[in-house]
Amino acid sequence: MEPDLSVEISGIKMKNPVMTASGTFGPKEYLPFVELNRLGALVVKTVTLKSRPGNPPPRLRETPCGVLNSIGLQNPGVKVFIKEDLPWLSQFDVPIIVSVGGETVEEYLKIIEFLNETKEISAVELNISCPNVKKGGIFFGVDPDEAANLTVKAKKISRFPLWVKLSPNVTDISLIAKVVEESGADAVSLINTIVGMAVDVKTFKPYLGGITGGLSGPAIKPIAVRMVWEVAKRVKIPVIGMGGIMNAHDALEFFLVGAKAVAVGTANLVNPKAVLEIISGIKKYMKEKGFKRMGEIVGKIII
């Protein structure tokens, strides 16, 4: 019998527990390689209230086993997203999760109001952890009071389940997770990138136009696994794990420490078929080990 990979997160039924991480997967561009209906869910690139040009280049720097990026939430704004991208996305049988970013509480709320008018989306993910914008973003993710205040207000108006994406750039991520849970979040996703920096010793200049950037890729995976483990022990809402997942074994580590689902980010940039390969890899592992449902592995780490 085929193992059942389906999971339910905040009332959203997913065929499998693997989704794409915000900003790393273009549904149109990846269509030649990925059958979208096979994804657990699709988290779209963060939308902001107005269009954002993004940060000055250079925006990427590869470091050992990782990538530093300073993209700066380049996007056409929520209105263009609703008008141009959403109708196209709705033809697929896959939950659409919209990542939302803002400079102020009011901006986050306004975007949610726009999204409330749509029918095609399944959940809102509050991006309170982008390290590459001067205002907002990570500001809300590193202060428990700010995180709570925003989550309470967003939950109050959102027609959709509310996920909150957490920043690893804090002393105790499980505290922030607990606070957003108490403020009404339906799920937490973690981790966003870790703030980093790289310097060119020939020119004495930072490699990135934005000076600092967010580190992603295999380099951050052990940190992400540890943080998901800490958070999963402390909250009751579903935890979505991410950070350097390149293959099925990486994803399984996250399940074992308590992630109910995972998201794949940097791997998409390297291998456009990464998500599908990870889904098949999980299925193969479960078959081999005789597991029938995800519940048999989620949080089953033996300590």
Place this chain on the structure above:
Amino acid sequence: MKKGDNLIFNLSVEVISNQMIASEVFKIKFFSKEIASVAKPGQFIHLKLDYEDILLRRPFSFYRAEKETFELLFQIVGKGTAFLSKLKPKEKVDVLGPLGNCFSLPNNISRILLVAGGIGIAPLRFLAEVAKKKGIESYLLYGTCSSNKIVDLADFKALTKEAFILTEDGSFGEKAMVTDLLQKFAHEVAPDYAYACGPRLMLKEVVKILISLNIKVEIALEEVLGCGLGVCHGCVCQTTKGYQTVCRDGPVFEGKSIIWE
């Protein structure tokens, strides 16, 4: 510049040959009917190099593509290209492409100027070959730092009406940079269109000189790329239309559209 073909392949392709053709400069040939038949001058291929801690793919523009094979030119600059230089025939590489747009070659032109700096010769060789098949005459101005970096000279002489080669150290041809002689050369050739590829500082100067002579120029930019598909927005350059991705909106841009730092 034109939009590239929409057909993009993600394949594991076999190395046919890999040889050093100049100091630290290699020519690698792959077998792939799919890719070779749709690749256009200016487009590139994104190579996944499974070596140590290398994560992102590495882009290389097509040096040549015909029937069942395509060739790339690369210079050893780091770990990735060092690894690539050691690949042997029959080994396989995961490739993604062809990606990006291509040089335009409008229908009504009869002579073009190619300006190459160093390894920037790669996409221009492919362009010269396609131009020749269309009956368009190419004039090449090609500079390298030294004679040991010059590639496939005989080949270029056959492909172009005139190939003017120079080196920075004077070890071959005139001792000069392409930007020193461009004004004079371009004036003599009086091309309908110009194409350039090379280091950024050279391109900036080339564009300035050609615009002053009222010659339209397209340039192919090199950049660190993420996805190669226009998704991550990691490779943007500043243009008159705002930030554009080098991987998808480019790598070929109209010279006048670039806003240089």
